Amino acid sequence: MNLGCYQTIQFPRSGKVRFLSSNPLKSSHLKGIQAGSVKFRNFQVSQRRKDVTMRLKSMLSVDSVVEMEGKEGVSTESKYDAIVIGSGIGGLVAATQLAVKGAKVLVCEKYVIPGGSSGYYQRDGYTFDVGSSVMFGFSDKGNLNLITQALSAVGREMEVIPDPTTVHFHLPNNLSVRVHREYSEFIEELTSKFPHEKEGILKFYGKCWKIFNALNSLQLKSLEEPIYLFGQFFQKPLECLTLAYYLPQNAGDIARKYVKDPQLLSFIDAECFIVSTVNALRTPMINAGMVLCDRHFGGINYPVGGVGGIAESLAEGLIDQGSEILYKANVTNIILDQGKAVGVRLSDGREFFAQTIISNATRWDTFGKLLKGENLPKEEENFQKIYVKAPSFLSIHMGVKADVLPPDTDCHHFVLEDDWTRLEESYGSIFLSIPTVLDSSLAPKGHHILHIFTTSSIEDWEGLPPKDYEAKKELIAKEIIGRLEKKLFPGLKSSIVFKEVGTPKTHRRFLARDIGTYGPMPRQIPKGLLGMPFNTTGISGLYCVGDSCFPGQGVIAVAFSGVMCAHRVAADIGLEKKSPILDTALLRLLAWLRTLA
Numbered sequence: 301m302n303l304g305c306y307q308t309i310q311f312p313r314s315g316k317v318r319f320l321s322s323n324p325l326k327s328s329h330l331k332g333i334q335a336g337s338v339k340f341r342n343f344q345v346s347q348r349r350k351d352v353t354m355r356l357k358s359m360l361s362v363d364s365v366v367e368m369e370g371k372e373g374v375s376t377e378s379k380y381d382a383i384v385i386g387s388g389i390g391g392l393v394a395a396t397q398l399a400v401k402g403a404k405v406l407v408c409e410k411y412v413i414p415g416g417s418s419g420y421y422q423r424d425g426y427t428f429d430v431g432s433s434v435m436f437g438f439s440d441k442g443n444l445n446l447i448t449q450a451l452s453a454v455g456r457e458m459e460v461i462p463d464p465t466t467v468h469f470h471l472p473n474n475l476s477v478r479v480h481r482e483y484s485e486f487i488e489e490l491t492s493k494f495p496h497e498k499e500g501i502l503k504f505y506g507k508c509w510k511i512f513n514a515l516n517s518l519q520l521k522s523l524e525e526p527i528y529l530f531g532q533f534f535q536k537p538l539e540c541l542t543l544a545y546y547l548p549q550n551a552g553d554i555a556r557k558y559v560k561d562p563q564l565l566s567f568i569d570a571e572c573f574i575v576s577t578v579n580a581l582r583t584p585m586i587n588a589g590m591v592l593c594d595r596h597f598g599g600i601n602y603p604v605g606g607v608g609g610i611a612e613s614l615a616e617g618l619i620d621q622g623s624e625i626l627y628k629a630n631v632t633n634i635i636l637d638q639g640k641a642v643g644v645r646l647s648d649g650r651e652f653f654a655q656t657i658i659s660n661a662t663r664w665d666t667f668g669k670l671l672k673g674e675n676l677p678k679e680e681e682n683f684q685k686i687y688v689k690a691p692s693f694l695s696i697h698m699g700v701k702a703d704v705l706p707p708d709t710d711c712h713h714f715v716l717e718d719d720w721t722r723l724e725e726s727y728g729s730i731f732l733s734i735p736t737v738l739d740s741s742l743a744p745k746g747h748h749i750l751h752i753f754t755t756s757s758i759e760d761w762e763g764l765p766p767k768d769y770e771a772k773k774e775l776i777a778k779e780i781i782g783r784l785e786k787k788l789f790p791g792l793k794s795s796i797v798f799k800e801v802g803t804p805k806t807h808r809r810f811l812a813r814d815i816g817t818y819g820p821m822p823r824q825i826p827k828g829l830l831g832m833p834f835n836t837t838g839i840s841g842l843y844c845v846g847d848s849c850f851p852g853q854g855v856i857a858v859a860f861s862g863v864m865c866a867h868r869v870a871a872d873i874g875l876e877k878k879s880p881i882l883d884t885a886l887l888r889l890l891a892w893l894r895t896l897a
């Protein structure tokens with residue numbers, strides 16, 4: 301819809317409308333439409349206001365247009381406490397947490413809706429999750445339900461549907477394992493496949509619980525903030541020492557202490573691979589402990605209406621707190637003044653300034669593209685020495701006739717048919733998510749969504765003429781669908797009514813991630829999480845958030861990185877307690893520890 305200089309985007313799920321403007325003085329003034337009313341704020345020119353009000357009423361067929369109390373609009377003179385580059389879950393959690401602490405935040409998002417990899421898109425009556433679909437940290441109990449907590453901090457709550465099975469593994473030698481929500485049922489199923497390893501299974505998963513319980517006992521905030529960190533050590537010494545002990549360790553080494561059966565060790569590799577894209581020997585034990593237990597503690601819960609609703613709710617909550625989000629705002633430069641990050645420049649030339657800049661772009665994008673001509677800080681050199689960009693995905697979003705799925709089909713599947721050695725190869729293993737098993741409203745009646753993805757590198761897709769690129773997409777998609785037809789769903793091909801294939805280039809384009817990467821992957825065997833940087837960077841005033849920060853990939857992991865980042869930034873801008881002397885000592889100690897990784 302076109303309203304003069306305003307462009308509207310309607311979030312189809314909630315029916316809300318966001319107004320965009322190419323004019324910096326007027327962008328972000330209008331907000332939200334719901335149940336027959338339009339709200340907008342800070343409309344500066346009264347004649348124009350009347351005009352737009354009338355046009356809104358007639359064009360949107362609504363009864364009333366409500367003006368909200370105004371704050372300063374976005375302008376080049378605006379001064380914010382923080383500017384967040386990108387509205388992935390990491391960026392949005394950092395922004396909302398800061399906003400509720402009283403900071404004025406501006407989020408600049410390149411795309412037209414929030415969420416990044418946790419966004420959505422709609423076609424032909426289907427609502428597809430772009431990427432993430434297995435939601436950890438979305439329950440109503442404990443301290444690790446970070447998605448629930450992030451939403452509730454801005455007064456939002458989402459209805460969720462419990463997933464009875466986190467994932468159904470279909471593995472070589474016809475090994476089929478369902479990860480039931482109930483821990484005892486999962487252990488019973490796994491030990492029935494490996495009765496001779498019952499003790500080892502209990503011991504390995506028991507260690508995971510030890511870590512999970514330690515994590516769950518802490519109040520999670522920034523590990524880079526000494527007053528909090530020492531406070532936690534004082535209140536929960538055993539739990540903190542447990543975490544410090546496991547911090548440099550990997551799941552594969554711990555598994556090998558208790559388990560000998562090579563096939564069971566490969567199963568544990570697959571368990572780790574689905575959350576880290578590497579095997580257990582390269583997966584940090586703390587992360588393994590977190591995901592292998594949260595799925596039984598709080599369980600995996602899917603938001604009604606799709607994953608995209610999480611980001612939309614956070615973005616709305618952010619605006620309610622008096623902060624702002626600009627869409628189609630592609631940051632091309634982080635502006636430095638005497639070595640300190642002070643602002644951002646967009647591709648259309650607009651500039652915004654703030655006390656602190658938080659980048660939710662990957663560290664490779666932040667330091668490789670947004671900071672032009674700067675020498676790479678030593679910390680980032682160290683990061684790039686330890687971590688490489690994980691490959692991206694080939695993803696197939698499909699609508700199929702419902703009767704192709706047998707009754708009681710699980711929502712999430714992981715398929716590796718014949719050969720364990722193909723686990724980490726491109727196109728070797730297949731992830732499959734069928735969210736309509738839980739929420740049928742995502743597809744037209746009588747249909748299901750199949751979101752299929754498999755690892756793939758951008759090199760496979762570059763330099764191809766458009767016709768060859770399209771043909772290659774079709775060929776590989778056909779092969780992957782054929783494998784699923786053979787293994788899981790006979791008749792799958794003929795049941796397809798909608799199909800769209802994305803490649804690593806699609807991920808790069810829509811998610812603004814270098815090579816479309818899934819996130820950081822250790823180059824070699826890492827020392828657990830020891831080498832993973834937190835949120836501060838070598839550039840004063842510049843922070844990073846998201847999956848190239850501690851503790852890495854995963855929606856709940858980036859939510860934690862958002863919480864940590866907001867706490868550290870809040871301390872630095874005077875909204876939380878801070879001790880400059882202890883800060884210097886702790887930040888030096890952490891930097892030194894990372895060099896040991």
Ligand SMILES: NC(=O)c1ccc[n+]([C@@H]2O[C@H](COP(=O)([O-])OP(=O)(O)OC[C@H]3O[C@@H](n4cnc5c(N)ncnc54)[C@H](O)[C@@H]3O)[C@@H](O)[C@H]2O)c1
Nearest residue numbers: 386388389390410416417431432631661812846847854855
């Ligand atoms: N399952 C999947 O396919 C998949 C793929 C990738 C990531 N993930 C998950 O997604 C999460 C990643 O979350 P995250 O918070 O790190 O980030 P994200 O990549 O999801 O979001 C980053 C956001 O920043 C925006 N952005 C990047 N550069 C920008 C710029 N220069 N200017 C303006 N906006 C810019 C992007 O458009 C995007 O919306 C992780 O949990 C990861 O596990 C899932």
Ligand SMILES: CC(C)=CCC/C(C)=C/C=C/C(C)=C/C=C/C(C)=C/C=C/C=C(C)/C=C/C=C(C)/C=C/C=C(\C)CCC=C(C)C
Nearest residue numbers: 434540543544575587590712713731732733851853854857
């Ligand atoms: C500082 C120092 C040095 C020391 C001290 C000690 C301490 C205190 C420590 C502490 C620590 C902490 C707190 C930590 C924390 C951590 C955490 C929270 C973590 C988390 C993690 C998470 C994760 C990793 C997650 C992930 C997930 C994922 C990735 C997911 C994915 C999914 C997918 C891909 C899907 C699948 C599908 C199908 C199958 C279909």
